[in-house]
Amino acid sequence: MKLYIAILLTAILTENFVLSKFLGICPFLGVSKKLNTAVGMSTAVIFVMALSTAVTYPINKYILRTDYAYLRTIVFILVIASLVQLVEIILKKFIPALYNALGIYLPLITTNCAVLGVVLLNITKELNFAQSMFNSIGGGLGFMVAMVMFSGVRERMESCDIPKFLQGLPIVLIAASLVSVSFLGFTGLVDGMFG
Amino acid sequence: MDEKKSLRKEFTKGFLSENPVLRLVLGTCPTLAISTSVTNAIGMGISATMVLVCSNIAISALRRVIPSKVRIPAYVVVIASFVTIVQMLVEAFVPAIDAALGVYLPLIVVNCIILGRAEAFAGKNPVAASAIDGLGMGIGFTMTLSIMAAIREILGAGTLLANLQGLLAVFGDNPLGGFNGFNIAEKFNLTPMTIFILAPGGFFVFGILMACANRLAEKKGKPKAELKGCSSCPMAASCSLIINGEPKESKQEEGTK
Numbered sequence: 271m272k273l274y275i276a277i278l279l280t281a282i283l284t285e286n287f288v289l290s291k292f293l294g295i296c297p298f299l300g301v302s303k304k305l306n307t308a309v310g311m312s313t314a315v316i317f318v319m320a321l322s323t324a325v326t327y328p329i330n331k332y333i334l335r336t337d338y339a340y341l342r343t344i345v346f347i348l349v350i351a352s353l354v355q356l357v358e359i360i361l362k363k364f365i366p367a368l369y370n371a372l373g374i375y376l377p378l379i380t381t382n383c384a385v386l387g388v389v390l391l392n393i394t395k396e397l398n399f400a401q402s403m404f405n406s407i408g409g410g411l412g413f414m415v416a417m418v419m420f421s422g423v424r425e426r427m428e429s430c431d432i433p434k435f436l437q438g439l440p441i442v443l444i445a446a447s448l449v450s451v452s453f454l455g456f457t458g459l460v461d462g463m464f465g
Numbered sequence: 466m467d468e469k470k471s472l473r474k475e476f477t478k479g480f481l482s483e484n485p486v487l488r489l490v491l492g493t494c495p496t497l498a499i500s501t502s503v504t505n506a507i508g509m510g511i512s513a514t515m516v517l518v519c520s521n522i523a524i525s526a527l528r529r530v531i532p533s534k535v536r537i538p539a540y541v542v543v544i545a546s547f548v549t550i551v552q553m554l555v556e557a558f559v560p561a562i563d564a565a566l567g568v569y570l571p572l573i574v575v576n577c578i579i580l581g582r583a584e585a586f587a588g589k590n591p592v593a594a595s596a597i598d599g600l601g602m603g604i605g606f607t608m609t610l611s612i613m614a615a616i617r618e619i620l621g622a623g624t625l626l627a628n629l630q631g632l633l634a635v636f637g638d639n640p641l642g643g644f645n646g647f648n649i650a651e652k653f654n655l656t657p658m659t660i661f662i663l664a665p666g667g668f669f670v671f672g673i674l675m676a677c678a679n680r681l682a683e684k685k686g687k688p689k690a691e692l693k694g695c696s697s698c699p700m701a702a703s704c705s706l707i708i709n710g711e712p713k714e715s716k717q718e719e720g721t722k
Contacts, residue, residue: 289664291498292494292495292667293572294493295493296494299490299493340553342571343545343548343549343552343571344574347541347575348538348541354548383494386571387568387572390572394567394568435683436678439490439680440676442672443671443672443675443688443719444672446668447666447667447669448665450664453658453664454660454663454664
């Protein structure tokens with residue numbers, strides 16, 4: 271149990287996907303303008319991350335194994351893309367309420383490097399199935415934490431008087447840099463807690 | 466003559482006026498993650514350029530065959546195949562770079578520069594122009610990545626071109642007479658500012674570089690870079706809906722169809 275909590279906390283705080291691994295920067299910069307879209311997007315990311323880990327883990331373990339390790343990239347991206355399509359169709363048909371909340375974000379996530387990244391990282395880290403699931407969900411939650419925090423920062427920034435040449439993306443990146451500094455403070459936290 | 470001129474234009478536009486990173490705001494993830502050392506940046510740039518040129522050529526050659534409805538999945542398959550090839554080449558010939566790039570090497574698949582160029586250019590233009598476009602964009606990407614990496618490496622680690630030997634492993638054991646980068650910090654007895662090679666430094670340097678690019682563009686009377694860069698991303702249509710905050714309506718429209 272201790273190990274799973276450590277994996278979860280590491281993925282959320284010390285090795286945050288957005289702020290320390292730079293995965294999923296596009297949605298982080300693009301969709302974090304408003305709180306509700308940030309929440310919607312990151313819920314969809316958690317969902318897709320967990321689902322694609324659940325599907326790609328057995329594929330890697332039982333079909334690709336080490337013999338066809340070189341096919342990982344191409345197989346995973348195709349599996350994730352078709353999975354997302356499938357989920358979108360199923361949700362639309364059977365759970366329209368959930369589809370209305372997440373549907374629009376789903377196609378965007380296919381080409382989100384955080385999803386392919388987490389799946390590949392689970393393999394490089396040689397995690398077992400349960401650990402992989404915890405790592406993926408933790409990664410998704412970390413994405414959500416970063417998005418929600420940052421949307422707050424951005425809403426504040428709207429009313430600020432920003433030097434002309436910094437307006438737009440540059441100031442957003444510098445703000446992201448400061449948020450990222452705050453996450454540096456978590457370094458060593460998990461090791462300290464769980465030894 | 467005219468054709469030559471336009472080809473040259475396709476080639477050079479990626480350097481400044483349509484620089485993929487600073488002007489089109491594509492491929493931000495690898496830019497931030499890999500720009501901790503110039504050697505890695507060059508390795509990443511060359512790999513991405515190879516994928517970009519090959520996939521542009523293949524997609525442009527197949528542009529009349531691929532039905533437009535399934536073009537995105539088709540592009541992704543083409544790109545993923547070339548990424549796999551490049552991944553194997555890097556693993557075989559420059560193992561040090563493979564280790565340094567890690568998961569970011571297979572992640573070239575989802576680098577928006579490549580899918581973006583396939584969608585915006587290669588799918589509509591002849592093979593030669595697409596190849597040139599890919600090469601120009603790739604060089605623009607490599608240059609930007611290297612400049613950013615140079616700033617971060619000098620300030621953050623006090624070195625420049627460290628571990629160059631790893632990248633040059635293709636050319637044998639000792640290609641530059643044992644030259645393995647400069648160690649500025651040691652030479653002048655300085656303490657490097659480590660934060661620049663950590664995550665916050667990446668965001669900060671990128672922000673400052675983009676501000677400079679905006680300033681230059683403004684002087685030439687061009688609009689500044691916004692996440693509008695998404696317009697070359699195939700997902701732009703649904704993405705801009707989210708950014709403008711009207712996802713609900715479009716949903717209902719889709720439903721009535």
